[in-house]
Amino acid sequence: MSSQRQVTIPECPLVVGSVASLNHLACLQPVELPQQCDLLEIRLDAMSGHMDALELELDRFKDFPLLFTARCAAEGGAAVLSLEERAELLMAVADRATWIDVELASYNGLEKTIHEIRSREVGLILSYHNFDHTPEEFQLQRMVDMAEEADIVKLALYHKSVKDFPLCTSLLQRNTHPMAIMGMGPLAPVSRMLYAQHGSLLNYGYLGSEPTAPGQWPAELLKTAIAALDPITKAPSNEPQGL
Numbered sequence: 001m002s003s004q005r006q007v008t009i010p011e012c013p014l015v016v017g018s019v020a021s022l023n024h025l026a027c028l029q030p031v032e033l034p035q036q037c038d039l040l041e042i043r044l045d046a047m048s049g050h051m052d053a054l055e056l057e058l059d060r061f062k063d064f065p066l067l068f069t070a071r072c073a074a075e076g077g078a079a080v081l082s083l084e085e086r087a088e089l090l091m092a093v094a095d096r097a098t099w100i101d102v103e104l105a106s107y108n109g110l111e112k113t114i115h116e117i118r119s120r121e122v123g124l125i126l127s128y129h130n131f132d133h134t135p136e137e138f139q140l141q142r143m144v145d146m147a148e149e150a151d152i153v154k155l156a157l158y159h160k161s162v163k164d165f166p167l168c169t170s171l172l173q174r175n176t177h178p179m180a181i182m183g184m185g186p187l188a189p190v191s192r193m194l195y196a197q198h199g200s201l202l203n204y205g206y207l208g209s210e211p212t213a214p215g216q217w218p219a220e221l222l223k224t225a226i227a228a229l230d231p232i233t234k235a236p237s238n239e240p241q242g243l
């Protein structure tokens with residue numbers, strides 16, 4: 001990693017507007033984006049056959065921070081893409097990126113690409129997605145520890161029970177590494193409010209008409225709601241953690 005890199009870690013929770021279709025991207029107006037989100041996520045895995053058209057669209061968003069994701073199918077990607085194809089997609093947009101998001105599980109396979117892109121002062125999100133359940137706290141903590149190199153560690157977890165809330169708030173409170181956590185499923189909307197209050201830095205909502213994960217809020221509504229919340233500060237270490 002170059003010592004020249006200057007990635008700015010957000011100081012307060014941001015809203016990421018996620019787009020997984022070229023049509024939806026084409027309908028977005030750059031001038032309206034700031035009221036909808038702070039960062040625009042482009043899901044490259046859903047647009048891989050249309051890179052020329054995407055490049056043209058992206059020319060309209062030169063003044064807005066862009067986050068690029070080429071998600072693997074095993075963690076919710078829209079297409080089955082090889083590591084080489086995903087590396088190619090990320091490299092094609094590297095000069096436009098403020099952030100890239102790569103699964104922790106793909107880190108080794110994409111390491112060379114990650115280092116090349118990071119040398120251009122692009123922030124790295126290392127992520128884990130589970131569309132079935134929320135793993136045990138020690139398993140999640142292990143992932144956070146393994147993702148030490150990330151500028152932000154991100155966990156997107158299907159919540160089956162309200163018991164998953166204190167587990168995730170505890171992770172947010174216990175770790176000093178910049179983090180983003182979000183629930184998916186019917187409990188997702190509440191979780192996203194709660195975790196933003198506990199310092200989750202990236203909070204995803206959808207732009208256009210289709211969520212890119214189960215339970216997402218529309219981005220603009222999420223931005224308005226998060227702006228109305230007061231942060232819950234970390235508990236002192238001699239007090240119980242979590243909720």
Ligand SMILES: O=C1C[C@@](O)(C(=O)O)C[C@@H](O)[C@@H]1O
Nearest residue numbers: 018069156182204212213216
């Ligand atoms: O990983 C994430 C988070 C997400 O899965 C969510 O739960 O909002 C949505 C995805 O587009 C994004 O890449």
